[in-house]
Amino acid sequence: MMSQSASSLSVQDALDDIDLELLQDTVQRDDLAQSVQSLRRLQDDARRELLDGGAQLDYRAVAARQFQINDMLLTLVGELATRQRAVALELRLSPGAPAPAVDAVAAEAGAGLAAEADEAAGPAERSGAALVRQLDTLQACMREDALALQLEVTPTTTPLVGPLLGKLRAAVHSLVVFYSNQLAARQTEINRVFGGALQQQLLARRQAQAAQAAELAELQRRLQALESDAGRAAGHTPGAEATSK
Amino acid sequence: MGGPPVRRPERRLQPLLDAQPTTTTDAGRAAATLPEPDAPLRVCLLSQAYPPDKFDGVGRSTQLLARGLAELGHDVHVITQGQRPQSSRRDGVQVHEIVLRLNRYSRYRRLPATHATLNYSHAVYEQVRLLQHRHGIQLVDSPLWQVEGLVTEKSGLLPVVVRPVTAIRQIAELQNNHDPDRLLLGDLEQALLERAAFLAANSRATVKALKEVYLLPPTIPHAVLPYGIAPAPEDAVRLFDAHRHEPDASLEVLFLGRLEKRKGILDLFAAIPLVLAQAPQARFTIAGADNSLADGFQARHGMTYPTWFARRYPAAAPSVRFLGGVSDEELNRLYQSCDLFVAPSLYESFGLIYLEAMNYGKAVIGCLAGGIPDVVDNGVTGILVAPEAPAALAEAILRLVRSPQLLHDMGQAGRRRLLNTFTYLHMAHAFADVYRTVLRQEMAQKESHSG
Numbered sequence: 001m002m003s004q005s006a007s008s009l010s011v012q013d014a015l016d017d018i019d020l021e022l023l024q025d026t027v028q029r030d031d032l033a034q035s036v037q038s039l040r041r042l043q044d045d046a047r048r049e050l051l052d053g054g055a056q057l058d059y060r061a062v063a064a065r066q067f068q069i070n071d072m073l074l075t076l077v078g079e080l081a082t083r084q085r086a087v088a089l090e091l092r093l094s095p096g097a098p099a100p101a102v103d104a105v106a107a108e109a110g111a112g113l114a115a116e117a118d119e120a121a122g123p124a125e126r127s128g129a130a131l132v133r134q135l136d137t138l139q140a141c142m143r144e145d146a147l148a149l150q151l152e153v154t155p156t157t158t159p160l161v162g163p164l165l166g167k168l169r170a171a172v173h174s175l176v177v178f179y180s181n182q183l184a185a186r187q188t189e190i191n192r193v194f195g196g197a198l199q200q201q202l203l204a205r206r207q208a209q210a211a212q213a214a215e216l217a218e219l220q221r222r223l224q225a226l227e228s229d230a231g232r233a234a235g236h237t238p239g240a241e242a243t244s245k
Numbered sequence: 246m247g248g249p250p251v252r253r254p255e256r257r258l259q260p261l262l263d264a265q266p267t268t269t270t271d272a273g274r275a276a277a278t279l280p281e282p283d284a285p286l287r288v289c290l291l292s293q294a295y296p297p298d299k300f301d302g303v304g305r306s307t308q309l310l311a312r313g314l315a316e317l318g319h320d321v322h323v324i325t326q327g328q329r330p331q332s333s334r335r336d337g338v339q340v341h342e343i344v345l346r347l348n349r350y351s352r353y354r355r356l357p358a359t360h361a362t363l364n365y366s367h368a369v370y371e372q373v374r375l376l377q378h379r380h381g382i383q384l385v386d387s388p389l390w391q392v393e394g395l396v397t398e399k400s401g402l403l404p405v406v407v408r409p410v411t412a413i414r415q416i417a418e419l420q421n422n423h424d425p426d427r428l429l430l431g432d433l434e435q436a437l438l439e440r441a442a443f444l445a446a447n448s449r450a451t452v453k454a455l456k457e458v459y460l461l462p463p464t465i466p467h468a469v470l471p472y473g474i475a476p477a478p479e480d481a482v483r484l485f486d487a488h489r490h491e492p493d494a495s496l497e498v499l500f501l502g503r504l505e506k507r508k509g510i511l512d513l514f515a516a517i518p519l520v521l522a523q524a525p526q527a528r529f530t531i532a533g534a535d536n537s538l539a540d541g542f543q544a545r546h547g548m549t550y551p552t553w554f555a556r557r558y559p560a561a562a563p564s565v566r567f568l569g570g571v572s573d574e575e576l577n578r579l580y581q582s583c584d585l586f587v588a589p590s591l592y593e594s595f596g597l598i599y600l601e602a603m604n605y606g607k608a609v610i611g612c613l614a615g616g617i618p619d620v621v622d623n624g625v626t627g628i629l630v631a632p633e634a635p636a637a638l639a640e641a642i643l644r645l646v647r648s649p650q651l652l653h654d655m656g657q658a659g660r661r662r663l664l665n666t667f668t669y670l671h672m673a674h675a676f677a678d679v680y681r682t683v684l685r686q687e688m689a690q691k692e693s694h695s696g
């Protein structure tokens with residue numbers, strides 16, 4: 001179990017932290033959808049380790065692990081922002097392309113994005129749709145009721161002092177649960193912000209891709225028109241007429 | 246955020262490591278090609294300190310190993326710490342300097358040594374990844390000291406051969422140091438040792454100490470590969486001239502090492518007045534940085550080692566000079582010009598300093614401790630005494646100071662022993678053999694995984 005006390009940090013903590021830092025590297029390097037998947041697994045493991053074990057709850061450990069997850073979410077958001085900027089720059093550099101209003105696009109993001117994404121045909125779009133679904137799942141598993149703890153006190157069978165012990169335990173546990181739930185509530189707010197940022201980044205990216213595709217189609221249309229004009233012009237040159245005669 | 250109905254994620258019970266492509270075990274390791282018996286190897290050596298900018302025992306031995314491997318035709322890279330990221334070629338070796346940035350592992354800030362160690366080890370891993378990508382590095386060789394290869398080993402990127410030296414836990418025990426920062430570093434050393442692909446120990450004493458201190462399981466593959474140094478040219482060797490020596494002429498006794506208890510400096514201090522009482526012609530030169538702050542001496546006595554000596558033994562002080570830290574050139578000059586070399590360390594994992602003195606044909610005095618008996622042939626190339634025994638140390642010094650012929654013969658025998666066994670090319674050959682063994686084992690493991 002983790003603790004904030006420096007003297008109680010163990011070698012296992014250090015080895016776990018090395019794994020987490022390596023995971024951060026993976027988030028920065030690898031496919032975003034895979035990164036979200038890895039992050040979700042990490043959170044599941046953390047939840048299992050911290051909340052499902054039946055051991056006494058250490059809310060400092062809960063907070064420490066949550067901060068680690070926050071760090072990784074920040075990395076992920078940062079990476080998405082970087083990639084979105086790269087796409088925007090690419091569009092801006094395209095000759096004749098209109099400046100993409102990414103922020104406005106992101107602001108118009110609606111709730112039916114996941115369903116819309118499923119209709120997309122290309123592999124990139126399918127990957128985006130999968131990412132949206134994973135983000136929704138991520139958001140769902142971070143809901144307040146998922147983080148909130150219930151008071152559970154095992155009834156004691158000790159005669160006479162049993163009820164007194166039970167009351168004492170309940171009092172102690174309720175204190176721990178109170179502070180943990182306060183943390184969970186704050187964390188939920190942070191999660192909402194993260195989730196919103198991720199969704200906006202994703203929408204902006206999709207919109208940029210759509211703009212790029214439209215631009216490409218327009219360019220293809222213009223190229224075809226030019227080619228047919230050129231073909232017609234070649235058919236009416238004086239030299240061509242003389243030869244045909 | 247609005248959206249589709251809330252779905253709970255399915256529970257995943259597999260360990261965290263399963264989710265990380267870069268932290269898988271052997272099966273996930275980057276391609277380590279099986280080298281042909283004589284094909285050049287592509288290896289990366291780690292050493293936080295590396296000459297000429299910084300050097301210590303690990304730095305010097307790493308430099309010589311790298312040079313030897315390069316001379317044998319292998320592609321050798323070294324990762325070391327520098328002021329700015331840069332690469333340069335030295336002695337046929339590509340040296341990559343990386344910068345320590347404390348931008349990770351923030352919850353270890355209150356354990357500054359561990360914090361710096363983890364961050365540096367991670368920076369090493371990032372550079373190794375780069376080298377593996379650009380140069381196809383097959384294997385990493387890390388000193389145990391400061392666990393530089395720990396993150397690389399943990400990532401599973403490449404096999405890591407570990408060169409154990411004196412363990413931090415040993416030093417902490419010698420210094421009675423219970424600092425949690427040191428203790429955690431000791432635990433990290435143990436973690437690296439347990440995960441290493443191979444332990445290349447520099448002496449039998451190192452293996453024994455690691456087994457005792459870290460309770461290593463006997464299954465860990467290991468071998469004793471002694472350090473080696475570059476032989477000085479014959480014309481630089483200064484054997485003691487027993488025939489021309491006048492009985493009352495002064496005799497220069499050299500001590501080299503950090504001024505700290507572990508190096509036996511207090512025992513030498515206590516022995517000096519005993520020697521001078523019977524051989525007033527002896528002169529002592531003490532070279533090495535004062536480490537009284539780090540080893541707790543200043544906290545106990547409120548002064549440095551040289552000041553303490555001058556106050557404790559004022560009559561002997563005129564016969565002793567303290568040089569502080571010295572450059573490589575000055576060091577070689579000191580070895581050349583001394584008549585006798587003394588280093589009564591309480592423990593040395595190997596004892597490179599004795600080899601360096603033997604290189605110039607000097608008789609040496611050390612202690613029956615650690616790897617020193619592997620280097621110094623007691624009674625043939627020098628004299629070994631019990632550690633922390635100033636009277637026995639004084640007696641050994643007096644015995645040699647009074648016998649010019651012995652000074653000459655032991656010096657000559659030491660030089661011969663060095664040339665026959667302890668050159669950097671001997672060392673490089675031995676390490677190359679180990680690297681090939683490790684790569685073969687890696688390949689066999691991969692095949693068994695895939696099969």
